[in-house]
Amino acid sequence: xxxxxxxxxxxxxxxxxxxxxxxxxxxxxxxxxxxxxxxxxxxxxxxxxxxxxxxxxxxxxxxxxxxxxxxxxxxxxxxxxxxxxxxxxxxxxxxxxxxxxxxxxxxxxxxxxxxxxxxxxxxxxxxxxxxxxxxxxxxxxxxxxxxxxxxxxxxxxxxxxxxxxxxxxxxxxxxxxxxxxxxxxxxxxxxxxxxxxxxxxxxxxxxxxxxxxxxxxxxxxxxxxxxxxxxxxxxxxxxxxxxxxxxxxxxxxxxxxxxxxxxxxxxxxxxxxxxxxxxxxxxxxxxxxxxxxxxxxxxxxxxxxxxxxxxxxxxxxxxxxxxxxxxxxxxxxxxxxxxxxxxxxxxxxxxxxxxxxxxxxxxxxxxxxxxxxxxxxxx
Amino acid sequence: xxxxxxxxxxxxxxxxxxxxxxxxxxxxxxxxxxxxxxxxxxxxxxxxxxxxxxxxxxxxxxxxxxxxxxxxxxxxxxxxxxxxxxxxxxxxxxxxxxxxxxxxxxxxxxxxxxxxxxxxxxxxxxxxxxxxxxxxxxxxxxxxxxxxxxxxxxxxxxxxxxxxxxxxxxxxxxxxxxxxxxxxxxxxxxxxxxxxxxxxxxxxxxxxxxxxxxxxxxxxxxxxxxxxxxxxxxxxxxxxxxxxxxxxxxxxxxxxxxxxxx
Numbered sequence: 001x002x003x004x005x006x007x008x009x010x011x012x013x014x015x016x017x018x019x020x021x022x023x024x025x026x027x028x029x030x031x032x033x034x035x036x037x038x039x040x041x042x043x044x045x046x047x048x049x050x051x052x053x054x055x056x057x058x059x060x061x062x063x064x065x066x067x068x069x070x071x072x073x074x075x076x077x078x079x080x081x082x083x084x085x086x087x088x089x090x091x092x093x094x095x096x097x098x099x100x101x102x103x104x105x106x107x108x109x110x111x112x113x114x115x116x117x118x119x120x121x122x123x124x125x126x127x128x129x130x131x132x133x134x135x136x137x138x139x140x141x142x143x144x145x146x147x148x149x150x151x152x153x154x155x156x157x158x159x160x161x162x163x164x165x166x167x168x169x170x171x172x173x174x175x176x177x178x179x180x181x182x183x184x185x186x187x188x189x190x191x192x193x194x195x196x197x198x199x200x201x202x203x204x205x206x207x208x209x210x211x212x213x214x215x216x217x218x219x220x221x222x223x224x225x226x227x228x229x230x231x232x233x234x235x236x237x238x239x240x241x242x243x244x245x246x247x248x249x250x251x252x253x254x255x256x257x258x259x260x261x262x263x264x265x266x267x268x269x270x271x272x273x274x275x276x277x278x279x280x281x282x283x284x285x286x287x288x289x290x291x292x293x294x295x296x297x298x299x300x301x302x303x304x305x306x307x308x309x310x311x312x313x314x315x316x317x318x319x320x321x322x323x324x325x326x327x328x329x330x331x332x333x334x335x336x337x338x339x340x341x342x343x344x345x346x347x348x349x350x351x352x353x354x355x356x357x358x359x360x361x362x363x364x365x366x367x368x369x370x371x372x373x374x375x376x377x378x379x
Numbered sequence: 380x381x382x383x384x385x386x387x388x389x390x391x392x393x394x395x396x397x398x399x400x401x402x403x404x405x406x407x408x409x410x411x412x413x414x415x416x417x418x419x420x421x422x423x424x425x426x427x428x429x430x431x432x433x434x435x436x437x438x439x440x441x442x443x444x445x446x447x448x449x450x451x452x453x454x455x456x457x458x459x460x461x462x463x464x465x466x467x468x469x470x471x472x473x474x475x476x477x478x479x480x481x482x483x484x485x486x487x488x489x490x491x492x493x494x495x496x497x498x499x500x501x502x503x504x505x506x507x508x509x510x511x512x513x514x515x516x517x518x519x520x521x522x523x524x525x526x527x528x529x530x531x532x533x534x535x536x537x538x539x540x541x542x543x544x545x546x547x548x549x550x551x552x553x554x555x556x557x558x559x560x561x562x563x564x565x566x567x568x569x570x571x572x573x574x575x576x577x578x579x580x581x582x583x584x585x586x587x588x589x590x591x592x593x594x595x596x597x598x599x600x601x602x603x604x605x606x607x608x609x610x611x612x613x614x615x616x617x618x619x620x621x622x623x624x625x626x627x628x629x630x631x632x633x634x635x636x637x638x639x640x641x
Contacts, residue, residue, distance in 0.1 A: 007576075008569075008573065011569055011572050011573060012569055013566065015566065015569060015572065018566055019566060022566070023566070038618055044565075044566065046567060047566070047568060048565075048566050048567070048568045049568045049569035049570050050569070052569065052570070062570070063567060085621075247600075346572070
């Protein structure tokens with residue numbers, strides 16, 4: 001499919017592909033085993049300007065948006081969905097500042113993101129997953145400061161990132177209208193990290209708890225204004241779900257690529273298994289599903305970048321569809337590889353483990369279906 | 380710090396085959412690349428600029444198609460590129476090439492450091508770097524594995540030799556030829572690629588642009604004449620030893636002794 005990318009977008013895709021094939025491919029297994037944060041790759045992403053693609057030009061960026069971020073995420077994910085996440089989650093962490101930051105905040109933080117400073121976004125808590133309104137982390141006003149207390153759970157890039165967008169309750173009595181978004185920097189007294197989680201997949205990414213104990217944050221660090229925390233979170237996630245969807249498309253494409261190579265090499269009954277129609281049909285289904293998902297992701301990303309505001313439904317659709325697709329395609333890839341597919345010496349079992357999370361994070365696919373369904377009777 | 384890198388465009392030898400009749404490289408359809416050692420020279424120059432400020436200029440001598448490789452250097456982040464291209468330069472050996480490059484470097488002027496790759500992967504002579512230094516009457520150090528220290532006046536480098544290494548201190552300006560071990564070349568950046576694509580005014584210097592003795596350039600200035608080229612014949616005999624490990628080892632030992640390897 002020709003998506004009519006601009007010259008600049010083609011440059012971005014080609015270079016991201018080089019990073020994936022030349023720099024990430026040799027270290028995929030290393031990070032999948034160790035679970036360490038892939039700093040060497042993040043540095044390459046910074047040096048090659050990958051973090052600039054979604055930052056406005058006035059802050060040192062290249063002026064692209066969600067679409068460019070998705071293109072890079074997809075290319076990196078074709079080789080490793082875990083390592084790609086350090087990049088994509090920085091996009092998630094920076095998005096609230098892009099959307100709601102005032103001029104000073106944008107100048108201070110977005111210029112650092114453009115240079116490759118890692119970011120994170122902190123909404124989830126142990127009792128507040130799909131029910132994000134059940135948040136326990138509080139921010140109590142004290143003069144010109146707010147005092148944060150509580151624990152955020154499963155925060156991607158936690159401990160590695162320097163810049164965090166944290167949602168906390170400033171007025172519990174107001175329910176979801178009592179939440180506020182803060183920019184918190186690593187190193188702020190009272191801000192520490194829990195142990196690193198040992199995950200099933202995306203092991204080349206870091207997931208930690210953020211712990212706030214009387215952490216004082218100046219009121220200038222508030223995004224939008226007090227009480228707007230949920231709006232900040234929801235509008236951010238609506239614009240970053242195509243990133244998760246692009247990650248899913250990348251993982252699935254990586255699995256198909258591995259299958260195309262393997263089915264030509266693997267012989268049974270005296271011929272390559274690629275010559276069997278049953279295998280060809282499986283591969284054709286994989287290719288169709290991937291292209292359908294990619295089309296939905298690209299359309300949604302372009303719709304968002306056009307400035308459209310009412311995007312929750314499309315954002316939910318592309319994330320839900322692409323991640324379900326990635327789970328199917330990677331499961332089939334393991335099936336095509338047979339016994340070898342189940343072994344860690346072969347690449348596809350990791351892709352299946354990596355794909356699973358895309359159905360869960362940034363809103364489970366069940367919640368996405370709730371969002372989609374809620375729009376069906378609207379005019 | 381004003382740094383010059385001398386770069387050569389070479390055929391990608393991974394793809395090159397030799398014409399068995401003429402004993403020459405079959406270059407048709409073979410991709411041209413930046414000589415891999417020169418990528419390390421460019422990388423080192425960029426790192427020094429990041430550390431000390433200044434400017435990196437890449438120069439190359441060759442046909443107009445070398446502009447593609449110079450643009451690749453721009454995409455990695457070098458400030459300026461210059462191509463030396465003229466029919467009068469054609470057919471140059473290492474002596475004439477190093478003389479021509481030295482005249483261009485003289486024209487640029489005020490150079491603190493010249494970096495070259497250890498050698499080019501097509502000719503493998505490793506002579507052009509030292510040749511340039513001789514023509515400019517400055518010091519040179521070959522096979523540099525590491526720049527240990529550098530300031531405005533002098534440089535300390537680690538030079539790899541057959542039986543170990545040397546630590547050498549030299550006054551600037553100096554020419555270094557570098558090994559692959561010195562660094563890992565960076566990928567281009569998006570901004571670098573965009574800048575290189577917009578660059579349509581890459582300076583091309585001809586013999587007329589240089590203060591140069593025409594008897595010393597091109598084929599006329601080249602005392603080296605290639606009389607003939609031969610491809611070495613590789614006679615490889617493969618034998619597979621069977622049986623258990625002990626039998627195989629015994630057979631291998633016997634065979635190696637028969638061949639007088641042991």
